[in-house]
Amino acid sequence: MHNAASVSASLGSMGLCRLFGVSWPWSLAAGLGVYLGTSSWKYFYIAARTAKRDLTGLYVLMRVKMALWRYMRHGSNIPSIFAQTVKLHPNKPALIYEATGEMWTFTQLDEISNGVAHWARGQGWVSGDVVALFMESRPLQVALWLGLAKVGVEAALINFSLRCDPLLHCIGVSESRAIVFGAELADAILDISSTMSQSMVRFCTGDLSAEQLACLAAQPLDPILAAAPKHPPSPCVPPKGMNDRLFYIYTSGTTGLPKAAIVVHSRYYRIAAFGYFAFRMRSDDIVYDCLPLYHSAGNIIGVGQCLIHGLTVVVKKKFSASRFWEDCIKYNCTVVQYIGEICRYLLSQPVRPAEKQHKVRLAVGNGLRPSVWEAFMERFGVAQIGEFYGATECNCSIANMDGKVGACGFNSRILPNVYPIRLVRVDEDTMELVRDSRGFCVPCRPGEPGLLVGRINQQDPLRRFDGYANQDATKKKIAHNVFKKNDSAYLSGDVLVMDELGYMYFRDRSGDTFRWRGENVSTTEVEGILSNLLGQTDVAVYGVAVPGVEGKAGMAAIADATGSFDCSNFLQNIQRVLPPYARPVFLRISPHVDTTGTFKIQKTRLQREGFDPRLTNDKIYFLNTRGARYEAMNEELYNAIVEGRMSL
Numbered sequence: 001m002h003n004a005a006s007v008s009a010s011l012g013s014m015g016l017c018r019l020f021g022v023s024w025p026w027s028l029a030a031g032l033g034v035y036l037g038t039s040s041w042k043y044f045y046i047a048a049r050t051a052k053r054d055l056t057g058l059y060v061l062m063r064v065k066m067a068l069w070r071y072m073r074h075g076s077n078i079p080s081i082f083a084q085t086v087k088l089h090p091n092k093p094a095l096i097y098e099a100t101g102e103m104w105t106f107t108q109l110d111e112i113s114n115g116v117a118h119w120a121r122g123q124g125w126v127s128g129d130v131v132a133l134f135m136e137s138r139p140l141q142v143a144l145w146l147g148l149a150k151v152g153v154e155a156a157l158i159n160f161s162l163r164c165d166p167l168l169h170c171i172g173v174s175e176s177r178a179i180v181f182g183a184e185l186a187d188a189i190l191d192i193s194s195t196m197s198q199s200m201v202r203f204c205t206g207d208l209s210a211e212q213l214a215c216l217a218a219q220p221l222d223p224i225l226a227a228a229p230k231h232p233p234s235p236c237v238p239p240k241g242m243n244d245r246l247f248y249i250y251t252s253g254t255t256g257l258p259k260a261a262i263v264v265h266s267r268y269y270r271i272a273a274f275g276y277f278a279f280r281m282r283s284d285d286i287v288y289d290c291l292p293l294y295h296s297a298g299n300i301i302g303v304g305q306c307l308i309h310g311l312t313v314v315v316k317k318k319f320s321a322s323r324f325w326e327d328c329i330k331y332n333c334t335v336v337q338y339i340g341e342i343c344r345y346l347l348s349q350p351v352r353p354a355e356k357q358h359k360v361r362l363a364v365g366n367g368l369r370p371s372v373w374e375a376f377m378e379r380f381g382v383a384q385i386g387e388f389y390g391a392t393e394c395n396c397s398i399a400n401m402d403g404k405v406g407a408c409g410f411n412s413r414i415l416p417n418v419y420p421i422r423l424v425r426v427d428e429d430t431m432e433l434v435r436d437s438r439g440f441c442v443p444c445r446p447g448e449p450g451l452l453v454g455r456i457n458q459q460d461p462l463r464r465f466d467g468y469a470n471q472d473a474t475k476k477k478i479a480h481n482v483f484k485k486n487d488s489a490y491l492s493g494d495v496l497v498m499d500e501l502g503y504m505y506f507r508d509r510s511g512d513t514f515r516w517r518g519e520n521v522s523t524t525e526v527e528g529i530l531s532n533l534l535g536q537t538d539v540a541v542y543g544v545a546v547p548g549v550e551g552k553a554g555m556a557a558i559a560d561a562t563g564s565f566d567c568s569n570f571l572q573n574i575q576r577v578l579p580p581y582a583r584p585v586f587l588r589i590s591p592h593v594d595t596t597g598t599f600k601i602q603k604t605r606l607q608r609e610g611f612d613p614r615l616t617n618d619k620i621y622f623l624n625t626r627g628a629r630y631e632a633m634n635e636e637l638y639n640a641i642v643e644g645r646m647s648l
Helices: 002-019 024-037 042-073 078-088 106-122 139-150 164-173 183-192 210-215 222-227 265-278 296-309 324-330 340-347 370-380 471-476 523-533 567-577 604-609 635-642
Strands: 093-097 102-105 130-134 154-157 178-182 201-205 245-251 259-264 286-289 312-315 335-339 362-366 384-389 421-424 450-455 478-480 488-498 503-509 513-516 519-522 539-544 553-559 586-590 619-624 629-632
Touching: 042 265, 078 106, 078 139, 078 265, 078 296, 093 106, 093 139, 093 296, 102 106, 106 139, 106 222, 130 139, 130 164, 130 183, 139 154, 139 245, 139 296, 164 183, 164 259, 164 523, 164 567, 178 183, 183 201, 245 265, 259 265, 265 296, 265 384, 286 296, 286 324, 296 312, 296 335, 296 362, 335 340, 340 362, 340 370, 370 384, 421 488, 471 478, 513 539, 513 553, 519 523, 523 539, 523 553, 523 567, 539 604, 567 629
Parallel strands: 093 312, 130 154, 130 178, 154 245, 178 201, 286 312, 286 335, 335 362, 362 384, 553 586
Antiparallel strands: 093 102, 245 259, 421 450, 450 488, 478 488, 488 503, 513 519, 539 553, 586 619, 619 629
């Protein structure tokens, strides 16, 4: 009976594939996969529903993989791939800076990055050296890391919201020999200037007076680059290939301070190419990139389409909900990038004619909730949502290629081993892997939440895990004996749920982090900073859900036994040391903060009670960003927040 059902399911899936116009080789592959995996007629139903999606995914996977192998055989890297793009589109607009209207063709971007390469060589930097880039989004940031890469120097792309200790940490952990900063961030550099190594060379781009530059011990970079040669530099020695380091992107982890994720050349290509092919971008598309360029979304998913595939990318200095659609119309954009919050901000804007007069057909990003998803498409007339999931460093990225509302991606149920990622059972309180009697991880059934893991194979550019600059941080993200004896897998740290068709849905972000305003906020990092500000007072930081709002808002429970806590002074201090997304939206002032017997902060009760003033006698405050002050929480204010009448 089993064989009969297997054969029937196999033949049925082949016939269905042919009905959809799939070629015979792919139809046979699908039929074989169903035959090998069928254990009941349910698999025939799954195959019938998902064959076209899965074969599309297989096509994208194989196309990217074959391109990577070809580039690896030829000793290519991102600069050499970009050189091919320049030859194809020498006079086509490559990058447009929305803030000034400045436009660089591919030839101009190539020449400016060549100037960067010659400047780097002139500084004595060699292959493997690191230079930190700390500036707001602009085309020059792309030219800088690309030019550095041409001579093997690796950029460390630092979040321009960071200040003080976290900023120093990011510079230090990458072992940067120099820093290039934007004039707009001169104050942030001044705050750490006396603490930075005196051997670190400093360059500034933008307008600063000679006196300000002297105070910062910095050299003006713009005139140096203007006078630099524009011809290609000689190849770096030793040459860098696809599996060598390109740059670092910082990602918040559960250990506190940001971690420097290693991005190798093959990873950059892989992320950009998957975005291009999975969401059916075209060579004549114009991308509106309003995400920061220190993020992989902005710098790889966005700018990568320019460098790898020859698309024009419009770089926005900072996201503006009121100007979003006007910008898209002005520059004839056909693709936009988002995080979930951006779509919600756009929906909260007053209706205006421009929102239906654009040419945008595709929105690419992550974190879009089902209710926002459908409302966004309907109101703004965007035909396609390209939702994906994947951290900068992970080897288990997934994409929603067919527009399934709410799903962040899929994995095939009929060909599961083609892309070896799994959801495995985990204790969600401790995030410890659940193992069977043989010591292996336990795969989740459909509908059962589990930790997303990806099998590691360092010889496969799609399966490799390059980790972080800190080796201890790298080891913490690897588990062994996951699928079989002596194997290893990357631990995403994220709990997802898969339905019976293989679609995956984001469950929650695990560990000591939560997501707010499109950023991962490390509770341990914020706790440490707040505790230092308050004289080592006990502080518990956690995320709380707010109805109708994406992510979790930060809340800090602060011990104040003397009743002397000053909200105004506290706000002034955190504005100096914390980026906006990490500042607590809610405060809970209590005589003491609950701890365990081993003196660990206990957050379970605090998270359960949230910011509802009716559930505690502690004082609760709300950060009114418009009024730039913390306001005492009462039932009326609580109801206004919960009902969406008070903006966060």
